[in-house]
Amino acid sequence: MRLSRLSRTTLGVVAVLILVLVYVPLFVVLVNSFSTSTSLSWPPPGFTLEWWQRAFRSAGAMEAVGTSVVVALVSTAIALLLGTLISFALQRFDFFGRHAINLLVILPIALPGIITGIALNNFFRTIMGIPLSIWTVVIAHATFCIVTVFNNVIARLRRTGTKLEEASADLGAGVFTTFRLVTFPQLRSALLAGGLLAFALSFDEIIVTTFTAGSGVTTLPIFILNNMFRPSQAPIVSVIAVVLVIVSIVPIYLAQRLSGDDEQKAP
């Protein structure tokens, strides 16, 4: 399509304006983390580094980060395994009930979190009689993370086809050797992208977590929710948010690099 210079510029300006809008609230959080005011007044009456120091000394915040990382890592690992298995089944085989299984994978993310939350809470406590703990959170998170891995892997499987695997089998490689040397290397970046999304999804999830976490389990979102409205703690929450955004640059950059490499390699 040949867009005129004017429409290109207009589109560019609109895109930049939307991005500016997206970053205004984040900017406000950044400024709030240095503000001497514990309420939300603008412009800030003065600036201080106190909140940053207190945030890094806050044992509760650090422990919550640790819990969140453990939960996100384990649920991502489970989601990677189950999501990959199910994408192979749905992409490489045609069988009765395929669409139902597809829907089953999507459902935990398509249904509102509060429904998944109360359903799992009821399931663990009254049906299974399992007390809520960090592991019930992991089970819940893994369930709705499967879909992100599934989507990435199945898209890659559709694109790569089965020619290389057939060639490998013709040359005498067994099922396992072919997977290790041919299939898996082709999937690696899709697995990383899906895994990153799953990690992010789990790390930020609050509603399902509220309903499936045992009383002693504080993930970072639960910590934030508990402290957000306490005047003496609110600016610390801002500090945590700023740190999270900065830290997130690394995985996003990595994912971008990897997908960029793929584009260049693609025929």
Place this chain on the structure above:
Amino acid sequence: MTTNATAPTSPPGRGIPRPKATTARRTSVFLSTHPRTRLALLLSAPLFWLALVYVVALAALLVTAFWSVDSFTGQITTEWTLDNIITVLTGSLYQTVTLRTIGVALLVTIIDVALALPIAFYMAKVASPRARRLLVIAVLMPLWASYLVKAYAWRSVLSQDGILEWVLAPFGLHTPGYGLTATIITLSYLWLPYVILPIYAGLERVPDSLLEASADLGGKSWPTIRHVVLPLAAPAIIAGTIFSFSLSLGDYITVNIVGGASQMLGNLVYTNVGAANNLPLAAAIALIPIAIIFGYLALVRRTGALDNL
């Protein structure tokens, strides 16, 4: 597919040596000749997980909606009754809140699609590869700032002495404060990246050659977008709307943070599970969003949107 296991031995010194008949090799041969077993092995673990954890939990929740709570002991009585369903269907509170929730979810979805389309189009079809990469990063980054912090940031932006009032006051305008408008703004903000990303991915898959062909045939920008780009990107756009619609439908935390007193379905479910300890009624209320989402998924299934999530 053929396997080498039964091939005749090659003359010494030439060709591939015959593989040793290890257990792994035998399993491998068995698997490659039994596709149904392969499928069963692939499916058993994920299906076991999803069926056991999710389907059973969801089914149990549906069943609970037909039970009731003993008002004296607070225990669930497992006698079948339609009372909760009738209460939810006929109660004016539930009707109002349902309509309000659907209205908010629809508005949020429309706003998000309207914002996502130009920026996704610019990213996919106009920007240089370098600029595109930077834009993707710029769109993804807010996704990693915590949901709660972003909602809280909007509380700060919209407050009476927040930045919005500070910007608007010189023009004689004022912040909308906390309420339904604030809820719609905040939810649109929170789900925007979830709508941009699938639309961007969908537009990226629209081949440039089709756009060139349209231009060669005399199609100007707007007709090309309407007759070529939009129909091809429709499944991706619908996939994006599933996110914004469903996430808005069940939200109660943002509503608590910036929503003032107006409730949504999520709040009703939450209060009935927590404070009121009435799981059967909460389950009956939860049936409303479940029904809406299932209706929506059934409606969009044929468009192929479910493959674009």
